[in-house]
Amino acid sequence: KAKYLTKVTDLTKIILENAIKEGDIVVDATVGNGYDTEYLAKKVGERGKVYGFDIQKIALxxxxxxxxxxxxxxxxxxxxxxxxxxxxxIKEEVSCIYFNLGYLPRGDHKLITKAETTILALEKSLKLLKSYGIISIALYTGHEGGLEEKDAVEEFLANLDQNYYNVLKCNFINQKNNPPQLVLVEKKMVFKERQI
Ligand code: SAM
Incomplete structure (x- = not known):
């Protein structure tokens, strides 16, 4: 049993500990069973707000x-x-957008996030994010379509201009059976006109 390097999403939580402040507005882009929505709602506090999206009513x-x-x-x-x-x-700037891609655990494994809509959502996320805001994306490759989605997300994010964004990828390199991978994006503060 591991204590510190257990799941890639634990790393996200370490980053978000500082990146989300009380009163912030944040987004859970894939609500699912709501564990992450609950975590985010606690982080933003009473004065904050979470927007949560899912295409399945049962999840909401x-x-x-x-x-x-x-x-x-x-x-x-x-x-x-x-x-x-x-x-x-969402009409306000947000400090965090959280994606946990793939299918709803214990739900319909056919209803998955898809490369095309995920990339569209990421484009919109970059615009809504405020400076020093974080996008966290957990990617899964064990299901059909997962690898294509991961490749598309990585290609899109790898091409972001480093003058405006820092993009970090983390994955366990010794684990079998397609462990989830994590990509984190920080929007940089820029002091001239932003191009993207
Ligand atoms: N974060 C969740 C939790 O804490 O339980 C798990 C999320 S689950 C891995 C992925 C979710 O994304 C599913 O519930 C699925 O219905 C949802 N989903 C699929 N396509 C979507 C889309 N285009 N927009 C929003 N949610 C979507």
Whole structure:
């Protein structure tokens, strides 16, 4: 059993510990069973706000219940729509956008995030993110379509201008059976007109 290097998403939480402040506005781009939505809702505090997206009503219903139980629902907007449409709902700058790609655990394994819509959502995320904001993306390759999505996401992010963004990739290099991989993006503060 490991204590510190357990899951790649534990690393995200270390970064977000500092990157998300009380009162911030953040996005859970893939709500699923709501574990990450709950984590984000706690981080932003009473004055903060979380926008949560999922295309499955069952995911949002379960998450609503989870948030209600923990008295967190008031600070979360759960939206039954794809993250590729996030700009329709979010008009403010946000400090974090959290993607946990793939399928809903214990749900329909056919309903997966897809390269094309994920890239669209990432383009929109880059625009909504404020300076020093973080996008976290957990990628899975064990299911059909997962590898294509991971390759598309990596290619898109690897080509971001380093004057504006830092992009970090982390993965376990000794684990079998397609462990999840993590990509983190920070939007840099720039002091001249931003190009992207
Ligand atoms: N973060 C979640 C949690 O804490 O339980 C797990 C997320 S799960 C791996 C991925 C979720 O993405 C699924 O619930 C799926 O329905 C959702 N999804 C698929 N396509 C989507 C899209 N275009 N926009 C938003 N969510 C999508």
């Amino acid at each position: 219903d379960k998450t609503k219940e989870r948030l209600q139980k923990n008295d967190l629902l008031e600070r979360v907007s759960l939206i039954l729509d794809g993250h590729e449409n996030m700009d329709k709902y």
